[in-house]
Amino acid sequence: MVRLPYVTALTTLFSYGLLFAFGQLRDFVRRILDAGKSSNLKGYAPICLGLEDFYTRRLYLRIQDCFGRPIASAPDAWFDVVERYSNDSNKTLHCTTKTSKCLNLGSYNYLGFAAADEYCTPRVIESLKKYSASTCSVRVDGGNTKLHIELEELVARFVGKPAAIVFGMGYVTNSAIIPALVGKGSLIISDSLNHNSIVNGARGSGATVRVFQHNNPAHLEEVLREQIAGGQPRTHRPWKKIIVIVEGIYSMEGELCKLPEIIAVCKKYKVYTYLDEAHSIGAVGKTGRGVCELLGVDPTDVDIMMGTFTKSFGSCGGYIAASKEIIDHLKHICPAHIYATSMSPPAVQQVISAIKVILGEDGSNRGAKKLAQIRENSNFFRSELQKMGFEVLGDNDSPVMPIMLYNPAKIPAFSRECLRQHVAVVTVAFPATPLLLARARICISASHSREDLIKGLEVISKVGDLVGIKYFPVEHEKTTSVEKTKKLQ
Numbered sequence: 001m002v003r004l005p006y007v008t009a010l011t012t013l014f015s016y017g018l019l020f021a022f023g024q025l026r027d028f029v030r031r032i033l034d035a036g037k038s039s040n041l042k043g044y045a046p047i048c049l050g051l052e053d054f055y056t057r058r059l060y061l062r063i064q065d066c067f068g069r070p071i072a073s074a075p076d077a078w079f080d081v082v083e084r085y086s087n088d089s090n091k092t093l094h095c096t097t098k099t100s101k102c103l104n105l106g107s108y109n110y111l112g113f114a115a116a117d118e119y120c121t122p123r124v125i126e127s128l129k130k131y132s133a134s135t136c137s138v139r140v141d142g143g144n145t146k147l148h149i150e151l152e153e154l155v156a157r158f159v160g161k162p163a164a165i166v167f168g169m170g171y172v173t174n175s176a177i178i179p180a181l182v183g184k185g186s187l188i189i190s191d192s193l194n195h196n197s198i199v200n201g202a203r204g205s206g207a208t209v210r211v212f213q214h215n216n217p218a219h220l221e222e223v224l225r226e227q228i229a230g231g232q233p234r235t236h237r238p239w240k241k242i243i244v245i246v247e248g249i250y251s252m253e254g255e256l257c258k259l260p261e262i263i264a265v266c267k268k269y270k271v272y273t274y275l276d277e278a279h280s281i282g283a284v285g286k287t288g289r290g291v292c293e294l295l296g297v298d299p300t301d302v303d304i305m306m307g308t309f310t311k312s313f314g315s316c317g318g319y320i321a322a323s324k325e326i327i328d329h330l331k332h333i334c335p336a337h338i339y340a341t342s343m344s345p346p347a348v349q350q351v352i353s354a355i356k357v358i359l360g361e362d363g364s365n366r367g368a369k370k371l372a373q374i375r376e377n378s379n380f381f382r383s384e385l386q387k388m389g390f391e392v393l394g395d396n397d398s399p400v401m402p403i404m405l406y407n408p409a410k411i412p413a414f415s416r417e418c419l420r421q422h423v424a425v426v427t428v429a430f431p432a433t434p435l436l437l438a439r440a441r442i443c444i445s446a447s448h449s450r451e452d453l454i455k456g457l458e459v460i461s462k463v464g465d466l467v468g469i470k471y472f473p474v475e476h477e478k479t480t481s482v483e484k485t486k487k488l489q
Helices: 006-033 051-066 120-131 146-159 170-181 196-205 217-230 259-268 291-295 324-333 345-359 366-388 410-420 450-467 481-488
Strands: 078-085 094-104 163-167 187-191 208-212 242-247 272-276 304-308 318-322 400-406 426-428 438-443
Touching (some): 051 410, 170 304, 170 318, 170 324, 187 217, 217 259, 259 291, 400 450, 410 450
Parallel strands (some): 187 208
Antiparallel strands (some): 304 318
16 A cells, blocks of 8 residues: 655645645636637537536646557557657647657557467457458357457466356446446445446445445455444345455555455355456466466355457457356346447457467467566566665566556656657546545556666666656665666677
């Protein structure tokens, strides 16, 4: 958990206060100047109104060039970022014909499959010729190909579950599946930092939702005991079912879930577990099978395993792996399966080919090398950042490493200066994170060479000094790998 220093908290609050005060003053002056002008709404209520609209106009638009940057190549270790300009103080951005080749530290291309691959790419092209880009149908009608069936069987085998079902979008996998599993009279106990897809799925289910402190099994047990003893609101009847939802790697924190302890609590109170492995499947574990393999948890102890194909497999979509009874139930009632267009066949083939490479079924050991590389790269980069004095969140082996920025002025300063020095990073602020906890999220890939990582570290260190985000003292007694490389040169 982030322990925000008082001085940093005060200066950050003061910065946001200034932005809010001047924004309100400008809105007040604008209302006076526009008082005599007629409204173009013609009696309709404004769609965009309130604090969300104020935040967008007065805070987000000032720095929107730091977000949504278009790229003009595959998201490999290096990619081409399209240069943009604005003539109206960032209210609108225009693309130019120029691109800038940048080190990619933002895409979650963990195993490097998003770029051309000697095994995957030819098979994807062949599937495109055979099946076309889309099935133009839902799975229950004419959109169920042999590739979809093969992928579901392969995913189930890979994660160690009896059956699986795949969907065309990772976000929908959570937001549509959770309402299909629980409803009114049921209880969802969710980690306080779970992804928005889980939050929206829980809200849409109609079930009662309770939250436990992030990654805190002791508090989870406390919440469980209280809810089991109290029962449903007003009637105090026993809950129809209780499900605990956690993530394998938390995408904004880079932390590994304390899965063994959470499983022990769930077993003790006979409640179901739902594990979101969007950022962990394929990226961690000796053979890429996620946090269960990494932390020594038997997959049979996890009732429902969710994951996406967008991170480690270089494709799109998501899956649910569980018992055959649960999967059959989802195939009959889940709207994302019944009404949504099935996953694109070339995207399905990409996942099949990537998993086969990971398993070594392509006839090579490239999968094992990729897994070793992502682990080595992640731990090296995290260690070097910490030695430099950055506040880095997360655990070892996690390819996600947030660098804390805090102050709103440091968000665009860090992002723009890194881009100017040809390093592309992702900055994250409210509402994706709490207001005071803005950060830059670094994602490491197996496709990064040691030279790439050292280049990124050099730039981030320089920008960190310039912007002032090295909140911890530099470990002078330890010579970093970056410094050693400079000496050798």
